[in-house]
Amino acid sequence: MGKILEINGPLVKLQLPETVIGEQVRVGRIGLVGEVIGRDGDTALAQLYEDTSGLKPGEVAEGLGWPLSVELGPGLLNAIFDGVQRPLNAVREKSGDRMARGVSVPSLPRDRLWHFIPDPRRRNATQVDGGDTLGSVQETESIVHRILTPPLIHGELLDLAPEGDYTVEEVLGRVKLADGSIEKLRLFHRWPVRIPRPFKQRDHAVKPLITGQRILDTFYPLLKGGKAAIPGPFGAGKTMLQQQIARWCNAEIVIYVGCGERGNELTDVLEFMPELKDPHTGRPLMERTLLVANTSNMPVVAREASIYVGITLAEYFRDQGYDVVMVADSTSRWAEALREVAGRLGQMPVEEGYPAYLGSRLAAFYERAGRVETLSGDHGSVTLIGAVSPPGGDFSEPVTSHTKEIIQTFWALSKELADARHYPSVDWLESFSGYVPSAAKWWAENVDPGWEAARAQALDLLAASEELQRIVNLVGVEALSSEQRWTLEAAGLIKEGLLQQSATDEIDSYASPEKQFALLSALLEIFRHGMRLVKLGAPARRLIQMPLMAQARRWKSQHKSEDMDALKAKIARIPAEFESVAMDYEQPSSPIPAPRGEATTHAERRAAPRD
């Protein structure tokens, strides 16, 4: 037993000999939990996961003998935990609407029975190794929870329980370890969150994570097992984009970590997830989702832990052979929690108050993403998507700039786009993806061989239009040639008809890869037809006024992904739409178009609308 020497915000100095850094401690009469972050002789410095007010010097403190760990087993899905894996619904039952301090509730329900089916491979096995599947539990309708041998266990399997209903604490089997000791196996095991779970080896990520968001999938793809960041100023749409990914992506498990953000955003997820169906399995989305929530008004130290709790849960499902996506909103709040603790420890700040190890901590965290061959020879992946909240929206600040060096896919959100309510406000020039070649293979095999070329052409158009827009802003649109005006118009068409995709649009909230490609190629087809006519002398102004141009901008919101036939029928009429215009320019009898800026041609006059 030790005692409290000093209380300073979330930090307490303890007299606690023989503790080690990282050990969990319980402190004070009300039993607040925390972890040791520094030692000096017989004294230890600990940070507590809960508010320290009311603690007094002299009160008791004890080391618990283990580092911050999570419970891994059935009962995780469908749940919401706080930053140190306390189940928030159970906490609420126990202590009411507010987070009372010192409440301890086990992470996984102790009284619930799970139907366990032993794995046939274990029937006559004498030897088990860490990561081997002992059996399975159907946790939700869509997810089979595989019960794994804890990673570091190797030995002789003495016995294993038969099929039946068990609580997580009942002993299912026993393993005799090399040193002769007996290890009991249960439906769950614990794992320390700051240590990555082991696997056999890293695999190449090969398949894109389909999110149903065109600017992501079609333009800046992410692979299953990849790492992505979403930086953007406040209100730009980071949370919405992450929620869209959590809803629609084709991962099997989604872990949503709300780290230092708003309480209502988690309520939002809790309310909509059970109502929405997974477009890939048809089951309620909540069945594959779990939430870790440390909101901005909850204690800072647990915020730092929440990210590690989330990633460990992700790795655990990866080890069962699943493709897992973890979204973290926001990694900046985690970094700030790190900064706060470093400040209190008196560590030298380097940039904007952050400690020197910020970059390496970030890198080590993102390194836990990846596609791997698991210990049991399966394949699973963890895809990591972190929101970044740069102060003042300035991407040169430390968290954004370090993150940018680590990740492969960068979805940069723009304030200008968000101000004009162009969502998702992903900036098509500043964003990048290092995964395009791998994604291209998948698109070529599964959707269309022309994907890569079409994507590149659209991006070229967007880049060209940016240049042209600069000219327009200086001297007006009249200074552009017809070809340039048409380019500008086509880029506008792509922005509005393709890139812009409202999360609140019932039809367009999710777009299948087929719909994405159909729209992309259709809009490019419009561009090409128009360009041909412009080259034949048709004035861009006339083309811009074709009803098709307004219609094509609406297609995305008129046809669901399941309704491809109707969309394709509209697309098939594109050539005909241009045909009527083409007649005026292709036939030898048609008048030679007048040069730009002079009297309008016959054709133009006929088409001229109200103005």
Place this chain on the structure above:
Amino acid sequence: MKNIEFRTAVSAQGGLLVMGGVAGVSAGSRVSLKDHAGNLRNGLVIRSSDDAVLVEVFEGTDDLDLERTWVRFLDEPFKLPVSRDILGRVFNGAGLPRDGRPPIISGDRRDVNGEPLNPAARAYPREFIQTGISAIDGMNSLTRGQKLPIFSGGGLPHNRVAAQIVRQAKLLGDASSEFVVVFAAFGTSHADARFFQESFEESGVINKVVMFLNLADEPVIERLLTPRAALTAAEYLAYDLDYHVLVVMTDMTAYAEALREVAVLRGDVPARKGYPGYLYSDLAEIYERAGRIKNRSGSITMIPVLSMPSDDITHPIPDLTGYITEGQIVLGRELFNQGVYPPVTVLPSLSRLMKDGVGKNFTREDHPHVASQLFASYAKALEVRGLAAIIGAEELSDSDRRYLEFAQGFERRFIGQGEDEDRSVYETLNLAWDLLSMLPPESLIRVSEDELAKYHKGSA
């Protein structure tokens, strides 16, 4: 310990007092301090060990005579006595009466720091509040339980806008949906406080208002307590008495500056512009107290006002606020100088809860699309205006000229309105269509074709 007076002050500087020789003082405990003149001051223990206890003194430590300073540790956090009688009362920043009336006597005393709400206990806010202001209702609507700050600047009419919201706010089609108001002012002038007081009196709500005032010339550190005391009162009214509470707090910039002052004294590592790294978490403790709770009928809707230093929205105070609140109403100097009231700059304004509180079952089916279209068209119109400034309006195409007119009409007729003008949301939407009808229907692709046919005045 509560009754022992210690006279063991070791040092005092800029609001922080170090006490020696007191063992076992609880962290966060309230401190009562009697100075040489016999005046009482309030403080809070921010660091405690058996060797030294660090106390933050709200009224400052400037003229303390250490030899003649008596300190009592009350062994409990700062608490506010609450009862029904707080309605109609005026308190100082620490919750003591400043209206000359007797203190609130109640056995129910609440820790002003509150406890964080369990995220699983929140109910998502969805009820549209009509403020009668088009720029808000039409494009950045307020929801019951939302925290929606007003970002303003020196000399801009944020007080008038806030007062107008307080006067006009109601739920659609529910006349009984009145709010009680908790008003907290810190670091504001006497004139500003009086403006609100008179405005509440004029509109006859004064008996449903609780005020907490810490004015510009009053103790700075007490400002750290003022919003917390006010929110404790609000929580009591909302969750014990089932009221819908509208909390107006001004000026959050003064609060953040007070926090910085104390942080510097404590030697905390600064993050940006000298503000401590925990400014975000500290502000969040305040703002996140807005909201709704499952199975409770009351609510807390929060309208904090803050002035952006040098009108800079990237300054840490508006920036961190924007990262916590559910949107922001931004007032702009340009519109103000053109005589537009309320000068709401709509593009950087945002209401994050609007998407779930307007539309078919809440206001009118076209509302979300109309709002989105107004944003898109106005953004485009501003581009055109920028272009016109360079090449001259005569050089613009016909279509661009229409945008120019649209911008003008939008600012004058839609954003601009009277300080007593209380527009229904339907009036606001109809006005929006009047303006959108200045633009060709084929350029309005954020509204549906059906909506165009129904509402666009130029559609045949």
